[in-house]
Amino acid sequence: MTTNIMETDVLVIGGGAAGTIAAISAAKRGLDVVLIESQGCLGGSRTATGVDTFYGFYTPGEKKQRLVGGIPWEVVTKLYEEGACFERPNTYGAGTGITYDVEKLKVIYEEMAIHAGVKLLYHTYACQVDVQEGNIVGVVIANKSGLTQIKAKCYIDTSGDGDIAARSGAPFEKLKENELQSLTTIFNMGNVNVEEAKKTSHAELVNKMKEGNRSGNYTLPREDGSWHVTPNLGVIQTNMVRVPSVDATDPFALTLAEIEGRKQTQEYVRFLKNEVSGFEHSFLISTSQYIGVRETRRILGEYILTEEDVIHAAKFHDAIACCGAPVEDHTSGVGTRWAYVQGDGFYHIPFRTLIPKKVNNLLVAGRCLSATHGAHASARNSAQCMAMGQAAGVAADHFIQEGKPFSELDFPKLKDALLAQDVILGCLEE
Template sequence: MKAFTYSASVPVLAECDVLVVGGGSAGCSAAVAAARQGARVVLLERYGFLGGTGAAVLDTFYGFYTPGLVEKKVVGGIPDEVVGGLERRGVLLKRPNTYGAGAGLTYDPETLKVVWDELVSAAGVRVLLHAYFADVIQDGPRVRGAVVGTKRGLRAVAARAVVDASGDADVVARAGGPFEDAGALGIAQSLTTTFKVINVDVARAKSFPKKELWALMEAAASEGYRLPRKEGSAHVTPFQGVMVTNMTRVAGVDATDPDALSRAEMEGRGQALEYLRFLRDKVPGYERAELGGLSVNIGVRETRRIRGEYWITREDVLSARKFPDAVARCGAPIEEHHAGGDTRWEYLPDGETVDIPYRALLPQGLENVVVAGRCLSASHEAHASIRSIGQCLAMGQAAGLAAALAKGGDLRGVDVGELRSRLLEMGALL
């Protein structure tokens, strides 16, 4: 077979069956699923660790369970292995449905990085950390690979099939696939810088009623505290004296705009210190609290969403619609972090779930690209339900498996019945 060449000025770094762009929850899950089918897999990640938002911003997996009176587990397979790796190390706790999105699985983000290291290594994935996706190598509707920024300059990675798990649909956008840009439309959900608080009297902080906390936020805002969000939360962790917050709100940001994203990062850090000042001054249990760390980057909820072979709607979510090509399930409510001080919630019927169809992962106009994670094909409202990490993990294993099964990279030619059967064998819940 003739060796792949791209450009004399851009040497070829790797050739593979499946290239996964983005080493977050969706991308790692996709890489493991594809490699276990015998595919040669390359996983690109811009940071020096895997786990994405789950390791850099958050410490809780949501979306594993339905909220409400009837709790059902809706995610399984590779996600269970991740949870198991955390549990075996004693850094996992299940928190009850205290906020609205259902039970959460809270963990140590630093340990999560190691769990993913072990899973991808055992599967035989070639991992390229500190590797930034720069551009596609394209032949009409087929993406033949990617140009990657590395410490040794630009390099080319050739691939038969590509999983876009970038979160921002970077591959689809660069390849000319259609998408809806929430930031450009001014409808993108707000961004959040999370922060860790140490030296907390956890018992007192935990027992302080949520509504009283929100009332203090309202009052503090009139006293000169700059608190854009008036109903943020703080929760317990596996560690003594440590709480983690989800409080800050940076609204009106197009997170694909380099200048806007840079300003948002700085604004989020400033807000974090102001919320910490409020907690110390006003909230029982935080009198001696100190900043234990900021999220590695600001948490981005929504940017580009692809236009796929199917577009999931608000009505699909709220009616708990089922699809014959379902590859994952979601029971999480529509949780919209808009520009105001509160968060809007809309719930599915108690204990119900909406299916995520395989078609919603296939971008229109591209033959050998499949997406996984929050850049799936869904409306703004539907996306506000399906973007949870539990669903990103589930979509990832489906996308990676499909990419490995795709003959010649033809992702539309994948036998959906076989795909679903193999997902069930892996422990997925469909």
């Protein structure tokens, strides 16, 4: 039984890359915004799961082009001002990345959210949705105060898993366990002799992993995993662990995945210390606060972005973001599937991919967007998730002002508002 009731203009559910920027964006429009987050920090995959490199800001290829501006680029600018990030070269095919200090990003996200006037609520889960005639009339949250119903004019589901969209009856797709992208526990190691470690090329590292598996001395589920330097001296981060065939919306399966991820971490640490020069005196600093989840539910919205759209650099009249990131598919198996955007090297993410069907006052942003498995493996990059968040925040304001369904909003007006905020929707000259 819920006892408390709270009202707001916009409720944002999940403070990852998409939700943080969605909340900031809506609050900058003067709206009353509550952002709830189950963890004790903002950033989601960007901080709590430890991942420390933004991809998607730039196209891959010979000549890099920046494709994301607006609030996400303000975040990067602040990281540069703090000396807390650097450009990571196009090492593994994902394009130029921006590697940052995770702890600094947490603080920057918080400062920007608080400055914009967002009401933050950590350690809070959205658990139940009340829907009447296709409209959400309240979302029940759980935290140390017990249960509270939050009533908003507009809801933005940025939970990554589309928890609220799914529970409110919006159609979604979730693949079978063995078709979903794998989960990864990110871990950091300290006291690495980085210069020495760099002498082992990625190809040699892969060969060592293969040999380790062949010899029976190690059990390394992913053989093309990598490590990279961080802004902190002697500290490296890995993306090696692979826990396949997990539906991360199943709490029991997710719990087992956490346990498996930590177990694999111990094995990769043993391998690196024993087999890779430069790691001899290193130690495990930490595993991520929670295991990294790449893919769960994707809504089936007003438009479903396809891998064909991605590869053929499709352009849309209702573009809210650009993306040049390749398809990077970590399904089960020891390798990763890559596929690149052709033509002018980038495609549009249409606004319709954020609009769920069957529920009127709800948008999604981030990795639960409406896209096929293949398209999602490109559009889920963090710069694009943040860009979607910015668009969702502005769209929430227009929705409240215009009083029309999201699919009937005056899109040219929305586009003008985004361009006025330095959002990039086509080419840099815009």
